[in-house]
Amino acid sequence: MKNSITLILAIFFTSLTSAQSFRALTRQGNRAYDKQDYATATINSIKALQDNPKFNKSIELFENSIVRVNKFYEIKINQLESSSIPFDEIKDVLATRQIIQNLQLLIDVQNELMFFPENVKLSKKDLVKQNTKDYQLKMNEAKSRLVEYNSLAAELIYNESIKLIENAQSKSDFITAYKSLDRINSYVSGYKNVGQLMDECKTKGTYRVALLDPANSSGNSDTRFNVINTIMNKTRSNLGANQFVTLVNIQNSSIGYYSNNYNGISADLVIKITFNNWNYGSEVVKRENYSNTVTNKKKDGTEESFSVSGVRIEKNFYANYDLIVEAILTSDNTILYSEPLNLNYSYTDNYLIGKGSGKANKSGSRLVDSEPTPSIIPKDAFTDSFQQQTMNLFSKWFN
Numbered sequence: 001m002k003n004s005i006t007l008i009l010a011i012f013f014t015s016l017t018s019a020q021s022f023r024a025l026t027r028q029g030n031r032a033y034d035k036q037d038y039a040t041a042t043i044n045s046i047k048a049l050q051d052n053p054k055f056n057k058s059i060e061l062f063e064n065s066i067v068r069v070n071k072f073y074e075i076k077i078n079q080l081e082s083s084s085i086p087f088d089e090i091k092d093v094l095a096t097r098q099i100i101q102n103l104q105l106l107i108d109v110q111n112e113l114m115f116f117p118e119n120v121k122l123s124k125k126d127l128v129k130q131n132t133k134d135y136q137l138k139m140n141e142a143k144s145r146l147v148e149y150n151s152l153a154a155e156l157i158y159n160e161s162i163k164l165i166e167n168a169q170s171k172s173d174f175i176t177a178y179k180s181l182d183r184i185n186s187y188v189s190g191y192k193n194v195g196q197l198m199d200e201c202k203t204k205g206t207y208r209v210a211l212l213d214p215a216n217s218s219g220n221s222d223t224r225f226n227v228i229n230t231i232m233n234k235t236r237s238n239l240g241a242n243q244f245v246t247l248v249n250i251q252n253s254s255i256g257y258y259s260n261n262y263n264g265i266s267a268d269l270v271i272k273i274t275f276n277n278w279n280y281g282s283e284v285v286k287r288e289n290y291s292n293t294v295t296n297k298k299k300d301g302t303e304e305s306f307s308v309s310g311v312r313i314e315k316n317f318y319a320n321y322d323l324i325v326e327a328i329l330t331s332d333n334t335i336l337y338s339e340p341l342n343l344n345y346s347y348t349d350n351y352l353i354g355k356g357s358g359k360a361n362k363s364g365s366r367l368v369d370s371e372p373t374p375s376i377i378p379k380d381a382f383t384d385s386f387q388q389q390t391m392n393l394f395s396k397w398f399n
Contacts, residue, residue, distance in 0.1 A: 310354015
């Protein structure tokens with residue numbers, strides 16, 4: 001008896017899963033159909049019919065999508081072929097890759113069509129046969145053409161890169177040549193002597209860089225500015241992690257020491273950071289005493305009172321800076337790169353520091369028993385933003 005119940009339950013849950021499966025496949029297929037994703041629509045309808053050959057919504061989806069799928073992707077393929085054959089420019093490689101992707105969708109549909117259930121009653125008996133095609137030969141031709149195009153694109157970029165190297169007059173020029181050579185790897189791996197040339201460009205394009213301590217030119221001599229000094233080691237580490245940087249340690253990293261003349265530094269570049277304005281902290285915007293009592297009548301007719309009292313505080317937390325980062329060539333003290341960075345963070349919180357029942361608190365502020373910790377500490381917002389922004393900037397300049 002126990003085994004019979006187990007068997008019945010197993011059959012029930014299997015049937016339930018199957019019902020959920022073909023319905024879900026049909027819903028997903030209809031959504032795909034609406035987006036003109038006819039390959040997914042056709043495949044899902046076939047899979048749904050494999051679960052339930054009599055489900056009319058799946059039959060309708062199949063009949064609508066199968067008559068569109070081949071023609072839809074064939075038109076796309078023909079358009080791509082007409083614009084990319086023969087090879088003329090690098091974008092022809094992308095067009096050929098898209099042709100292969102579209103052909104693969106058609107092949108996936110044809111593969112699923114091989115398992116179309118014979119007991120499905122279609123409005124046209126020959127519908128499956130009429131839309132059965134072999135795209136494998138066309139796929140082989142496209143893949144062969146892609147190999148050829150990748151080689152032609154690699155040769156084209158290689159020749160352009162050689163010209164960049166021959167005309168290079170600065171480290172920036174060698175970085176540009178390096179990046180041009182690196183593009184070749186997305187078409188042909190290990191092409192000619194690309195690896196050797198990239199190493200040479202990296203060596204010639206790498207800057208020896210010294211990072212000076214940030215200068216405070218804001219007129220705000222508050223000692224809170226010293227918080228920047230606590231994260232400079234991390235900032236130097238972020239700078240040194242970039243591809244075209246060799247970090248140089250110098251004996252004196254104070255900006256004022258050099259008076260804008262960096263010839264004596266044993267580096268190609270110095271990074272100068274100047275704060276024109278900065279501040280962080282908090283201020284009480286509003287402080288007021290608050291008390292309240294509410295009385296509620298209970299079901300038994302008796303009354304119950306709740307009271308609260310304390311100080312309602314509205315406080316603004318802020319962090320801001322306005323600075324400029326400069327990369328200066330030590331050879332002639334000219335500015336190679338320059339970019340401003342800024343932060344404007346502000347957050348207002350309000351709370352009621354007091355005692356009593358929250359039921360009596362109608363102040364619009366949450367009740368706390370002591371000064372709460374802000375969700376973001378202003379000093380952390382100040383230093384974290386500085387580190388993130390300078391790291392992104394260094395990456396932009398030296399990667």
